[in-house]
Amino acid sequence: MFRSDAQTAEALLEISRGVVGVDHDAHRAEHAVEVELPFLQLLRADVRIVPLVICVGRLGRRAHSWERCSPGWSQPPAEPMLLLASSDMNHYEPAGVTEQKDGQALDAIRALDGAELLARCKRERISMCGRGPAATVIAAARALGAERAEVVDYRHSGWVSGDNARVVGYAGVVIRESIPVLSASEAAAWDAAARTQYRVPSRVLMETAGRAIVQVLVAELSDAASGGVLVAAGAGNNGGDGWVIARALHAAGVPVWVASVDPKTDDAIDNRALARLDGVRELGREEAWPKAAVAVDALPLRPEPLDQRSPLAHRGPHRQGPRACCRGPRSSSPPSTKRASTNCWAPANPRRCWRC
Secondary structure, eight states: OOEEOHHHHHHHHHHHTTSOOOOGGGGTTOOTTGGGHHHHHHHOTTOEEOOOOOOHHHHHHSTTGGGGGGGGGSSOOSSOOOOOOOOOOSEEEOHHHHHHHHHHHHHHHHTTOHHHHHHHHHHTTOOOTTHHHHHHHHHHHHHTTEEEEEEEEEEETHHHHSOOSSEEEEEEEEEEEOOOOOOHHHHHHHHHHHHHTSOOOHHHHHHHHHHHHHHHHHHHSHHHHTTOEEEEEOSSHHHHHHHHHHHHHHHTTOOEEEEEOOOOSHHHHHHHHHHHHHTOEEOOTTOOOOOOSEEEEEOOSSOOOOOTTSHHHHHSHHHHOOEEETTEEEEOOOOSSOEEEBOOOOTTOTTSOSOO
């Protein structure tokens, strides 16, 4: 049994300014909402829903009328909310034609351009039945600050039936919210608040930050990471994050090496010890850096002069001075922000670039 979220439904009626209305008959012969319910209930048994059926013809004639709802979506909801559009892609054409048309529609969705999605469906005769709901969700997501959409899977019915003469396309798309970029002072303030106001130990913060970087690496750069990850770890807590990252990557079976200076903070010292116990490979002072496919910058924001006996001073660009980046001009400036990056260090010389 599913419960309707009456409070959210009433709020939607208010902010829509006449675009949305109550119409029980609209749902009698429509199954687009119904087919999603078992999946929602499987993920969360107490889920509450607000079912919407959108008239595509009316939406098309009243250009971009869904955007009239956008001002009311400018503030995030009080509790987590999933915006879900249910639709097939192109219908009943040969597989090659359907794949081409679906690709055009998905390109507009990736760009979070609902108007272009509707225009392409009309211009290219793409029979995507839920183009109106998709455009509506795109408008709402953009109003809430989303910046990108990812096509996580695409199939058509011919892959299952073997009949490629008349297929129906299906796609899964996730619209992701933007991640705020903090300055160094803002990040420090958040860290301080977490430790003092919310009593979160600094070691927990370090472990959480390091594992979050690994989640991104595995999710977004899995193919590259399989070629190995080099972590450059400084002496402070940024370096401690790097040791957490190395330990988590090693536990996940990803080849990882650490080039570091001796840590100076208690948390960084302890995390290096844990990584060593787990068998993480630490590069020696005279050892050449490997040809890793991904590099993680765990150096300080304002690097201190390095001890010339350290492996980073001996092997890294601090000592070597300006170097040619494989995709940019020469630069002797160290990284200005802490980040994990796909530093495409040239295969012939993995120490060639600061970053890409």
